[in-house]
Amino acid sequence: MHLFRKPARWATAAACGLLALAALPASPASAAGVKGGASAVPARYAQQALDWQPCQSGALECASMTVPRDWYHPGTGADLTVAVSRHRAADPAARRGVLMMAAGGPGASGLGRPAGLAGYSPKLAAAYDIVGFDQRGVGASTQVVCSDQDAVDALFTSGDLRDRSPQAVDATVERARDFVRDCERRSGDLLPYITTDQAVHDMDLFRSLLGEKKVSYYGPSYATFLGAYYATEFPRRVDRVVLDSNIGFTGSWQDFLTGQPMSFQRRFEQDFLPWLAANDATYHQGRTPEEAKASYERLRSALGEHPLDLEGTTVTPNHLDAAATSLIYSGDRFPDLAVLLGVLEQPQAAPPAARKALAEKLRHPLGAQFAADFFSVICQDTPWNHDTAYWVRRSAADGAAHPMAGARELTFASVCASWPRSRAPRVEVTGRGLPPVMMLNSLHDPATYYEGALRAHRGTAGSRLITVGGGDHGVYQSHNPCVDAYVEGFLVDGRMPAGDASCEGRPLPGPAAGRWAPAPRSGGGAAVDHQVGADDGAGLRRRQVEHGRRDLLGLGEPAEGVLVPDPQGAVGLGLARAQRHGRGGGAGADRVDADAVADVVEGGGAGEGGGAGEGGDGRLRGDVGGGVRDARVGAQVGGDVDDDPAAVRAHVGDLVLHRQPDAGDVGAQHGVPVLLGDVGGGDRAAQDAGVVDGHVEPAEAVRGLAHEGGEPAGVGDVGGDGGGGAAGGRDEGDGLLQRGRGAPGGDHAGALGGEGEGDRPADAGARAGDEDGLAGEAVHLR
Secondary structure, three states: OOOOOOOOHHHHHOOHHHOOOOOOOOOOOOOOOOOOOOOOOOHHHHOOOOOOEEOOOOOOEEEEEEEOOOOOOOOOOOOEEEEEEEEOOOOHHHOOEEEEEOOOOOOOOOOOHHHHHHHHOHHHHHHEEEEEEOOOEOOOOOEOOOOOHHHHHHHHHOOOOOOOOHHHHHHHHHHHHHHHHHHHHHHOOOHHHOOHHHHHHHHHHHHHHOOOOOEEEEEEOHHHHHHHHHHHHOHHHEEEEEEEOOOOOOOOHHHHHOOHHHHHHHHHHHHHHHHHHHOHHHHOOOOOHHHHHHHHHHHHHHHHHOOEEEOOEEEOHHHHHHHHHHHOOOHHHHHHHHHHHHHHHOHHHOOHHHHHHHHHHHHOOOOHHHHHHHHHHHOOOOOOOOOHHHHHHHHHHHHHHOHHHHOOHHHHHHHHHHOOOOOOOOOOOOOOOOOOEEEEEEOOOOOOOHHHHHHHHHHOOOOEEEEEOOOOOOOOOOOOHHHHHHHHHHHHHOOOOOOOEEEOOOOOOOOOOOOOOOOOEOHHHOEOOOOOOOEOOOOEEEEOOOOOEOOOOOOOOOOOOEEEEOOOOOEOOOOOOOOHHHEEOOEOOOOOOOOOOOOEOOOOOOOEEOOOEEEOOEEEOOOOOOOOOEOOOOEEEOOEEEOOHHHHHOOOOOOEEEEOOOOOEEEEEOOEEOOEEOEOOOOOOOOEEEEEOOEEEEHHHHOOOOOOOOOOEOOOEOOOOOOOOEEOOOOOOOOOOOEOOOOOOOOOEEEEOOEOOOOOOOOOEEEEOOOOOOOOOOOOOO
16 A cells, blocks of 8 residues: 555555554444345346456456446446456466455556466466456546546645644645545545445456356455455355455554554664665765664755755655655665655756656656545545544644654545545454465565554454565565465465464665665765766766666666766767667767677668767767677777777776676776767767666667666667667566567657567557657656
């Protein structure tokens, strides 16, 4: 459950992560009989046929089913549509049934999830038809609608949510009430039916239309709540159930969410800050957890006094808290948060692509569509305290004790306090009458905290709890062999441990090599001036590496700032790489060069272009390969163009040479790689470039092509004679950005291609290049 997009996999879409709601003790869950409360399923629903067709992604089959608006009065109101999907068992002979899965949130799409699970676990893919769905109110199903995106942004980012002045508190409460009024105005007749109880009846209709007497189930985060309700209301319809990262489903939403300010603060202070301090040599945020925390607070205060205009996004303290809260969901994201702090502290020193990508990620902490479903479910499933004065008092105390998530408690609580009182029946989860349920939870999970999971485990008879070290949210599908063995052993072979068990968590990462990182602080804690052009007193300019590999925030692989010889000095250096199909030319000036690049030109006849690319104050000319001939480089040396790399090396002086994979020797100061020149064709100006998987790639080809989940690598070819280039990207995570390598264009034509490896199809597009022949960038990331 998290608000700031993201991390990736299913946890990306979960949303309660930023909220830490406090409450009075919830009233005991009633034992209202729900199983017999709904009417018998009318024939027009029960006898419909699912018309399976290939999904847009091609990896799954998709269909839609019609469900009643209100399962307790199926003849009242317009019907709803629920979108469903299926990944057929890879081995029909070994097939043992259907494994139903759901998404987190509430509010995330589950339609594409079966493809991800099947790809992760061949054992499950062989044994089950894996099915998913978009819950009512979400995605491709009938949607609930509340405020527009601007209003949702204002709800979560206006002012400073730590501000407890009467004016700030009143404004927070009024924005929450406006949001609820929008929900009633735009979806008033639908709101009462966007609940977990109504959704589990949709799930059972889906089971019936699949022709199955029972289904097994896997669900993470909010989907644990959904799965526990389904098993409770339909105990004879479930076989094997795995609940991963558990909400306290034996109590109320209000009761569960009371603990989140503590758990987010614990994860931040006990896990992230010690990690950050241990890596101070890279990130320069403080050598102790206390110093690192002080650095965070200084940055937050600075954003409060002077909000940062980051590529058109105004970044406030609330944006910082939202991003930080999201990125501590997984230890793998700790380097991303460390880099984020550096970018916000030294924005002018960060690579332009990193700034642009981060601005996009920070712009909308919570999507409007997601917010509509999220609040519809949590505000209606279980009772809430509707006394605003109580929440003002409680949020002040929680915000002071646990500011990271406690600061926004009033925002979330005020929405549910203002929500119309729910008529949803109470569901009491006890585990009685169920087969054993396997539960998974990490000790320091910030969103679905361990204490809540333990209460749910103790309240669910016959359950087994697998306790996992560390604090990752979502412990299956995270490449933990111990966890995988328990889950797959149970779902495939029926092996349930005799009692509770445990697994070690995955170790926290080191600082990811090769990615941008902030410069060391000067005395007094001020950031070192790290802008391009800052004078070092020795004719040197500070530059950063812009790499093509991207992470959750699209910030690139962290690397140290580097010193590059000023092109106004004695030597202007450059590096060129021959492009595919023989197109290309020389590299721009103000670049470091060393040896020839040993890239073989792939196919084609004699190279086109070869003219001097102009960049900075120097001209460079590179030889272009033809057929399968190796390319060479040239560089301006003392005002003359010299094609001989040996002559160039003679002028390198005290620069330290080191080797980049597949890219020859690259000059660097202190062994750190620097920006490389783009390839100029004809009279086209040379552009900045970066290193992608060891290859020199133009910056335009890699800019903006990052997405969370997986390890995308942008690849692009630049055309000659003013021609267009191509851009591509790769995402091995949720498939939101796909892989592609477009062919180089000519006469101002650029192409963008993709080959999907995730859950969704690649989007292909083309547009005319500009006069420099640059290709269009990716225009579809979702």
